[in-house]
Amino acid sequence: MPTEIWVIVGLCVLGLLLLMSSLARLYRKAGPHEALIVYGFGGTRVVKGHGAIVWPMVQVCRELSLELMSFDVAPQQDLYTKQGVAVTVEAVAQIKVKSDVESILTASEQFLTKTDQEREGLIRLVMEGHLRGIIGQLTVEEIVKQPEMVGERMRATCADDMSKMGLEVISFTIKEVRDKNEYITNMGKPDVARIKRDADVAAAEAERDTAIKRALAQRESAVARAQADQERVLAETLSQAKQAEAQRDLEVKKAQYLEVTKKQQAQADKAYDIQANVMQQQVIAESVRVQQVEKEGQVKVQEAEIARREKELIATVLKQAEIERQRIETLAEAEKQRLMAEAEGHASSIRQQGEAEAEIIFKKGEAEAKAMNVKAEAFQEYNQAAVIDKLLTGLPEVVKALASPLANVDRITVVSTGNGDAAGLNKITGDLTKMAAQVPALFETLTGMNMGDMLGKVRQIGDKAAKPPENGGTK
Known part of the structure; x- marks a missing residue:
């Protein structure tokens, strides 16, 4: 039974995984640069910025690019201006599909099954037609000198046609305008000649003014140089005189300063010696005072130590001695009583022992005396x-x-000289x-x-x- 349950669970998990894999393949996602056109069952709908499930066999999904399209607009035939001058114009157009759903549906109706080249070809034909019309309304000077105005008119003119195709013109820029008759080249020659003439006149006038100003400047420079030389000589003379006076005053000041400096130096030396002696005396006095304070502090410390030791002695030794004295007195009194009792108990035995020892000593002395007499008699013999x-x-x-x-003596060395015995x-x-x-x-x-x-x-x-x-x- 448990095995069957596990098999069923495994099959369910496998089926779920297969279902999810199938749904993942059916789920189509649209990036920010494209739109999905889903048509078939349920009608046509636009998917942009998210995803959608496309059911096979009943629905079809195609991508429509929303990216910017850039291509050249350069008609092969000459374009005639308002003046009838044939010109060749090359421009660049930036076009894209609008982002709203209606424009995307319109663009899908126009270009969904076409390739990029076919789509650009159709748009280029429309742009070239409008460019031809705008060039025919303008002169060569306006086209060459105002290309921004041509681009603005192109965007305004093409806006309706582009909107009908679901497109919008982002920009239109004129790259080049040329002609075969050198109209554009000659168009600037009068201005160039005029400008050149004005430039030559301006150069001649500038050279004239420059020469006049140069002459005036040279004259003023010579006058200024002469005046400057005169003033320089006068200034040098006055400067030398001032320098001599200054040198004299400097020497006098130096001598005065030297005299004052020597006097002040001597006074400073004397004052230094005096101050040094005073400071030395103060140092000695302060040293003595410090030593006195140290000795006083040491005395106080010693007194405090003595007091502490006295208290410690009183607290430890004297009290213990007093206790010991009382204990010894008590023990001595007890020992006294014990000894008195023992003395009273042994008095008789000691007296008897003394009498016996005295008798022994007497007998011993008497025997020794007799022995001495015998020894004396022996000595007499x-x-x-x-x-x-x-x-x-x-x-x-x-x-x-x-x-x-x-x-x-460890060793004796005998040196014999043969002198007799x-x-x-x-x-x-x-x-x-x-x-x-x-x-x-x-x-x-x-x-x-x-x-x-x-x-x-x-x-x-x-x-x-x-x-x-x-x-x-x-x-």
């Missing part, structure tokens, strides 16, 4: 051999301490020996005791030390 042993056992440490700076490596060991030999002197300097005296006080080897008396007795 020392003799020279023990002292010497102590000195000798401590001597390597002393020598090591003295030689420790040499350990920081104090040369080469022996010099280094000799120096170390000398440094070790200086230890007793260093000991005596530091302790203030002579080592020989101290060793003399030590018990000799083999002597027995005296035992201390018991129970506090003396020895």
Whole structure:
């Protein structure tokens, strides 16, 4: 079912397109330069400026041109004027079909089936007949001198005949008029001779007047030249005198101006120096004033900054410090109460601990005292051999301490000159020996005791030390 519908729609569209194509072929349009004459079924009608459908077989359509027709009107036979002079006239005519419907129908009746040449031939015959009649009514002089009048009479004469054919004469212009007897040529000779004569007379009179005026002009020129020379010499003399006076006055004026200028220049220089000094003082004063104003402004800025910082300090630090102080006081009071409670709680234990520590210290001191007594008794037993042993056992440490700076030396270069035992490596060991030999002197300097005296006080080897008396007795 849908397929049949689409087929029907397609056929309808195709039929519509064929109908429109047929109507387009039947529709005839008339341009602005033509008119369509449609005759047959419905009678004769004129179509101009639009279109119309021309039905085939029952109507016929033909075009009728409304364009301007231009053609020459030149009769082959001579035309005779009012004076009987045979002339040949060539003219150009501009004719067209009138634009109204009645004139178009009239023109279609006259020329619709004729060609352009046949139509122009008929019109030319009518125009030549009227031209022949008009030329016979005029003289050669009128034809030659008034061609516009001939054209006007042609348009007026032909208007009725052209209107009967549905036409109108747009213009009619005479191109050329000539004759075989040179009438037109001779017609102008009297005028030419007269004009030539008048021209020769006028030229002679002009030459005469020119000669007279030239002579008068030369005389006046000579007189004027003489007067001009006299006046020139007088003017030159007066001018030279005036120039000399002017030069003298100029020199005087220059000297006066120079003097005045120098005075004014000197005054201006002095005034400039004075003004420069004044301006310099003003500049310095203004600079000082500006610096003072700047300093005042800086002071004000600093004061404002100090005030701002004070307010900021008050707003930030002092208030916070006050809050912190109150907090610390509160915490301190709480800590005080806590410590007092703890102190009261640990007082007894601390006292007991102190008493125990004192007892320990006492016992420890008593033990150290006994140890010192034992050590003293042991020192009393020392003799020279023990002292010497102590000195000798401590001597390597002393020598090591003295030689420790040499350990920081990266490299030693020994230059030997062969000077006895104090040369080469022996010099280094000799120096170390000398440094070790200086230890007793260093000991005596530091302790203030002579080592020989101290060793003399030590018990000799083999002597027995005296035992201390018991129970506090003396020895």
